[in-house]
Amino acid sequence: MSSSSFALDLSLDRAGMIERIVGLPRQMRDAWAQAKSTVLPPSHAGAKAVVICGMGGSAIGGDITRALVESEVDVPIVVVRGYELPGFVDRETLVILSSYSGSTEETLAACDRALEVGARTIAVTTGGVLGQRARSAGFPLLQFRFEGQPREAIGYSSLLMLGVLTQLGYTGDYSEQISAAADVLERMAAELGPSAADGNAARGLATRCVGRIVAVYGGGLMAEVARRWKGQLNENGKTWAFFDQLPELNHNAVLGYRFPEDAGRELLVVMLSCEGNHPRIKLREQITAELLESTGIDVHRVEARGSTRFEQVFSALYFGDFVSYYLALANGVDPSDNSAIDHLKARLAQGA
Secondary structure (H helix, E strand, C coil): CCCCCCCHHHHCCCCCHHHHHHHHHHHHHHHHHHHHHHHCCHHCCCCEEEEEEEEEHHHHHHHHHHHHCCCCCCCCEEEEECCCCCCCCCCCCCEEEEEEECCCCCHHHHHHHHHHHHCEEEEEEHHHHHHHHHHHHHCEEEECCCCCHHHHHHHHHHHHHHHHHHHCCCCCCCCCHHHHHHHHHHHHHHHHHHCCCCCCCHHHHHHHHHHHEEEEEEHHHHHHHHHHHHHHHHHCCCCCEEEECCCCCHHHHHHHCCCCCCHHHHHHEEECCCCCCCHHHHHHHHHHHHHHHHHCCCEEEECCCCCCHHHHHHHHHHHHHHHHHHHHHCCCCCCCCCCCHHHHHHHHHHHH
């Protein structure tokens, strides 16, 4: 389909999300500069494990951080989405509490437990209750300013956490890689923004997603990027989507392609790929696509750009952000609308 298959009604974007999407490269540079200028206590270095606590847009930054550096870090990095901390968390654990608003109830519960066991705790937030707890309890606080949705602050939520690990000596200095990745995104913005000429690839893929359930597949470096795509398609596009990861899906999901027999009419699989992945993952992508297509399921491949992990992860993530935005407009909805989540939070506040 042509990328002009639906009218681009920017008036639906009442909160101006497109400005934050286009501005991600600048956000990355700002976040990294703040992280590099932050002084953290030596007491938080040398932990035996790192636990990142968050939900939604605040948690995905931890996933992206872990994907980028886990092959070089000599301690495990665990991302926790929920109220409870793992039983191993103790004084030898670095706990990074990530909450955009500072009021995420799951993360605040994890904060209580981290303080109870004496973990080496750090908060990354715009303020709120978490910021207040950090100041009153005396643990380090990386507070940032950003006007928008938590999911739009991926540059802060990922690079501030990475900066914590860098400043404390868990990782090396990635300044050059981050700058180069931001350069790649700036070039992409010119191609994928709403003022781009006909042939906008993100808008074209959004057109293919309309009226379908989207499954996003990714392996290796692309595994957590697939998770990000799923969340963005849900939150921005207001559409059903899920993600799965290679090579694991080759041990189960491939047997489920046969039924229902008309799944091809309702399903689109987006396969995320990058040059930095293990060659066997790339082979699995090819074979999996063949299996899907043999059952009539449409597969669209997205190739990450760049030569480094940072360029590939952020370029694939960035492309997905644009796709989810255009899908919202194609669906005739405001990409910033959070009414369902707001309703859920209000009901939770009322109790059972």
